[in-house]
Amino acid sequence: MTPIILSVDDSITIRSVLARLFRPFDCELCEAANGEEGLAVAALKRPHLILLDYNMPVLDGIAMLRRLREDPELKRTPVIMLTAEAGPESIATVARLGVRDYVTKPFRDEQLLAKVGRIVPLVPRLNS
Amino acid sequence: MNTSLPASELTRWMGTALTEVVETLLGGSVTNSTQVPIPPTPTALVAEIALIGATSQGAVRLILPDAFVRSAAAALLGGSEADPRSEAQLKDFGGEVANMVAGRLASELRRVGFPCTLGTPSVSRGWVAPSETIVTGEWLCQGFPLRLEFSSPLPPA
Numbered sequence: 001m002t003p004i005i006l007s008v009d010d011s012i013t014i015r016s017v018l019a020r021l022f023r024p025f026d027c028e029l030c031e032a033a034n035g036e037e038g039l040a041v042a043a044l045k046r047p048h049l050i051l052l053d054y055n056m057p058v059l060d061g062i063a064m065l066r067r068l069r070e071d072p073e074l075k076r077t078p079v080i081m082l083t084a085e086a087g088p089e090s091i092a093t094v095a096r097l098g099v100r101d102y103v104t105k106p107f108r109d110e111q112l113l114a115k116v117g118r119i120v121p122l123v124p125r126l127n128s
Numbered sequence: 129m130n131t132s133l134p135a136s137e138l139t140r141w142m143g144t145a146l147t148e149v150v151e152t153l154l155g156g157s158v159t160n161s162t163q164v165p166i167p168p169t170p171t172a173l174v175a176e177i178a179l180i181g182a183t184s185q186g187a188v189r190l191i192l193p194d195a196f197v198r199s200a201a202a203a204l205l206g207g208s209e210a211d212p213r214s215e216a217q218l219k220d221f222g223g224e225v226a227n228m229v230a231g232r233l234a235s236e237l238r239r240v241g242f243p244c245t246l247g248t249p250s251v252s253r254g255w256v257a258p259s260e261t262i263v264t265g266e267w268l269c270q271g272f273p274l275r276l277e278f279s280s281p282l283p284p285a
Contacts, residue, residue, distance in 0.1 A: 013224045016205045055227075055246060071173055075167060084231030087238050105228050106153040 003027045003120035006019065006047035008038035008064065010056040012117070018051065019110055025122045035059030039067055040072050048120045052099075054083035054090060065097045072087075078119045082107070133240065133280070138263045144230035146190075150269055154200050155164050161268040172255045175226035177246030179234055179281055187243075188233055188279035189225040191255045196272035199223055199231045207223065208212060223249030233278065244281060 005027055007018045015031050022029045030045050032038040036059040042050065050068075054061040061081060069075045080101045081094050090101055101115045116122060153283040170192040179186040192200075198209040201221045230246050237244050255275070256262075262279040 009225045011220055011227075013201075013205070013221045020206055055248070057248065084227045085234060087235065087243065087245075089243070105224075105231070106149055108152060 003049065003122075004030060004031045004045050004047040005049045005116070005120065006032065006038065006041055006045065008032045008035065008041075008050060008056070008061070009053040011053070014053070021112065022122075024124055026125050027120065027122065028121070035061060035064030035067075038064050039071075041078065042068065043071075046074070047077060049116060050077055050079045051082050051116075052079050054081060054085055054094075062093060062097070065094065065099070069097055080115055080119070081093055082112075132274065138278055138280055139265050141233055141236045142229075142263070142265045142278055145229045145236075146265075146267055146274065146276055147156045148232060149228045150189060150274075153228070154203050154269075156200075156203075156270045158267050158269045158274070161266045161273060170254045172218065173222040173251060174255055175219075175222040175249055175251045175255060177223075177226050177230035177249050179230060179237065179244045180247055181237075181242055181244040181281045184281040186279045187277075188226060188230040189258070189277040190222065191275040191277070192222055192225070193272050193274075194218075196269065196274065197272070199272070200225075207258065219251040223251045226251075229276065235279070242281060 007015055007029060009015050010033050019029055030041050034056045052061045065079060068077060078100045080103060081099050082103050083107055084105045100119060101114060102106045103112055113122060141162060143160060150156060150158050168204050173192045173194060174189060176187055176189045197218050201218060202209040227249050234246060258277055260279055262277050264277045267274045
């Protein structure tokens with residue numbers, strides 16, 4: 001089964017970095033530019049993992065996470081927060097909402113791949 | 129809560145934040161460049177992030193030469209610096225770098241008892257000398273001069 005990873009970030013730079021990072025692996029990477037889009041894509045694609053930014057327009061990461069946890073179909077989806085902010089209050093908030101991990105931007109490729117690999121299998125593509 | 133920090137301490141925070149972000153993101157080394165004043169340039173990318181505290185507000189401004197932004201975007205995203213990139217892509221890149229630097233400065237402010245959150249990046253072209261009292265620093269990365277301006281929500285000593 002090919003794992004589906006959803007990247008929710010308002011920055012096209014970060015979404016492009018993640019697309020480049022996961023390209024060599026047999027996984028499907030979906031994208032959304034804010035929490036509202038993220039919920040819609042999550043409902044459609046049922047991702048195995050969500051990489052979620054904290055500060056976003058329209059609907060931020062915390063608000064998306066709260067709504068995700070209220071959705072019976074999506075509430076168990078693992079989430080890794082990717083954020084430039086790493087304050088103890090924000091970490092405590094997302095921990096209460098059951099995020100699996102927390103990565104501060106910028107991240108090293110191997111650091112993020114290791115954390116993602118603990119949640120979904122990252123198998124190199126045969127043609128890469 | 130520490131409400132008085134010397135400018136030298138703020139400059140040290142800025143250098144550490146910029147170095148960590150640029151070196152992690154781009155792999156390039158960053159050196160202090162106090163001996164190389166950066167001339168104002170109308171094409172420089174200026175990315176500003178507000179640092180919002182409960183009772184006061186500061187800001188971080190990162191000034192990046194256009195050639196650095198194109199080179200760094202190519203290094204990070206693939207392709208070459210000559211590849212066409214939209215203005216929106218270049219501004220997003222500058223805003224994201226500034227956001228990461230501001231996140232680290234916010235962590236330092238929290239550490240000294242001044243919790244604050246980050247505002248949304250505002251990115252424009254053309255550097256003009258700031259009118260308010262701020263702490264500034266200049267660094268070199270791969271030959272490009274980078275300038276950071278920090279109007280701390282904490283009053284300097």
